[in-house]
Amino acid sequence: MEFTYMKTFLEVEKQGSYTNAASTLGYAQSSVTAHIQKLEAAYGIVLFERFGRNMRLTSAGRLLLPYAQDIVRLHKESLEKVAGQTNGSISIGTVESVAAFYLPAFLQAFRNNWPHVSISVEPLQEKQILAAIKNGTLDIGFILDPPGVHEGLQCVQLRREPLMIVTRPDHRFKDKQELTVFDLDNEPLILTEEGCTYRAMLLQGMAEANVRCVISYELGSLHAMKQSIQQGSGVALLPQMVVEEELQQHRLIATPYVHPMNHFYIQMVYAKNKWVSDALRAFLDMFPPEPIDQTDGMYQKE
Template sequence: MEFRQLEYLVAVATQGGFSRAAQSCFVSQSAVSHQVAALERELGVELFERSGRSVTLTEAGQVLLPRAQEMLRLRDDAAAAVAPRHDRVRIAANMTFARAALGAVSAVRERHPEAEIDFLLKPFAQRIAAVAAGEADLALVRGTVEHEGLYLDPLWVDQPVVTFAARHPLAHLANSPTPAELADYPLLLPPPEEQVLLRRLVERVFTRAGVEPTFGPDIRPGHPVAFEMINHPDSWTLLYEDPLVPGLVCRRSLEFTLPVSAVLRTDATPNPLVAEVLTELTRGYRR
């Protein structure tokens, strides 16, 4: 069963004949007759009563017609859902990008109040999959991505913040502690499978400094980082944003940097609105 056959079935039923159906579908009458006959053979039933110039639906045809119309509607809805729209931008990201995205979206919306700009919350792998499948126009990521059909458009360089409790022995320092100064204290991070990027960054920075980090216990899911820092005042961690929580001290360090990029499809239809969002993301988020 093909959509084309269902289209011809609906056309014959609504137009009242094969000739008028052919005209409405811009094909020959023989093409309509051939496809309807092929559908009847496949289903093993007759769909139309043919008597001279009169064509009416059989009982089987009456049962099939509304279902055929619904299938064609669903097909059109599915195509429309993923069709490129120049008045819509779908950004896949996580909450650590919310501030940057909000600033960019606000600026674009001022110029295009009719625009529809969505912020889709997704973990890293789902962001990449969404862009690859056309469900998102762009994804915001840190680090690198290797995926066929996708490319990275660099936006800015992120500086994760070194964070520790106000009672930490290094909290009195005016500047961010060096890797050598941090090496003696346990680093608390989510499990490796949940936070690969920061762990790789730490290992790279500490290796360059000629010291080894001391990893403490993993931060378990559902346990707020702020409480972990307060409960382990000799520990430290890396955060993408300053949480502005009483009892915590944050220091930015040039040692810890990560590139932030937009993930885009290589074959995406050019969209001026996407280009504007990317421009605002680059200009509007300065550390």
Template sequence: MEFTYLKTFREVAKWGSYTRAAEVLGYAQSSITMQVQKLEETYGTVLVERFGRNMKLTIAGEALLLYVNDILRLHEESKEVVSQQSRGTLSIGTIETLAAYVLPPHLQSYRQQYPGISVTIQPANEPFIIEAVKEGALDIGIIMDPPFADPELHSSILREEELVVIVAPTHRLAGHSEIQVQDFESESLILTEDGCTYRALLLKTLKSNQVNYTLSYEFGNLEAIKQCVIYGLGIALLPRVVVVEEIQKGQVAAIPFVHPDFKFYSQLVYSKKKWKSKAFLGFLEIIFGTNYQNH
């Protein structure tokens, strides 16, 4: 059996589509279909079936996927060892905030030290990232949460991320030195998309304190949120790191949100089963700025 077939099967499972898997892998769709059929012949059972426009794994397919993730992970490890760890891939899942405003300088340093390693960044929400790291589909997850712990994962804090309420300079809250929960009363909120941890905690906190507000806009894009605030369409809760430029230009006022539950940290997670290659450890050393064994 060829590893190519297993990789193809994993992509079909990931995207739920022969067409999308073909685009990602650079194959013709007929080739994707043939490879999955070869696997089904090998195992003597149906692995993928169609539901409407989507392809879904059968029970047998779900069982095989667990082994495929381990097989491909071990295969990559063996290739890296044999090739003296000079080539390979590193897959990182993270949220948009960290991908855009925190990771780039670390990625630049990593490329300089490990030019043969291809780094893949997967933007996603945190539940997806955590599950993908557990399954081995991602090597590393970088999340932003209150201190995170999971028995299957190593978790290390990178730094605290201050959350601020951003408002237009003419807004009534612009002159405040801090924002309390009650200050959200009757405000028009512009929120990040569902699945964002600080959004979820904000809504929970407002509800528990019986604060009335209007949910005006929801965006999966930070730039859209900032532009709406600049135009006076509402207020938003965001990490300070994403609005540094707008603050300097005087486009928004950023006021710290003071609440005991809102202690958020960027954190790096990886599976306790993860084999630590030289390239993997090299990334950890770069992002922590020291030898990772100290963390």
């Protein structure tokens, strides 16, 4: 049985279709189909079933999944260990704000010192990042969340990131020094997509305070959110780093949002039991931890 078949199996499971998997892997769709058929023949079972337009794992496929993940992970580690420490790859999962406004300078600095190491950066939601690190499909994750403990994972707090209510310069909030949940009563909001941690914090706070929530837009793009704010479509809760350029150019204003749960840190996450190559160690060492404000507290997550 070829190792390539396992990689194909994992990509079809991730993409939910043979077509998308073929595009990602650079294969013809017929090759992807052949890989899965040969894998099914080797095990004597059916691995995928059609569900609407997508393919999903059968019960047998779900049993194979963790073994396939381990095989691919161990193969990658063996290549890095045996082939030498100056090449290899690092896979990173990160939330969009960190990918766009925090990581680029670090990535370029690493590239200058380790030019033969391949780096892939995949924008994901936090739950997806944590799950992918636990199953070994990602090496490192970057999240934006209050300090927490995640079972089996090492979490390093890198920087506290202020969350701000962002508005047009002529908005009625322009003279406010800070804002609370009660200031947002009946205020049109532009929200990030579901799964965003600070969106969840905002909406939970409004619900607990019995504040009326008026949603103007829900957008999956930070750039689109900023453009919508400038057009007067509403206000938004965003990390300060996302709007630094617009603040300097006086196209937007940002007011601190005061709430007991507003203690968000950029955090680097990786598996505690992960084998660390020289290249990966060099990358990890680029990010010095920041002491946690003891008033922020910690929370436990599975």
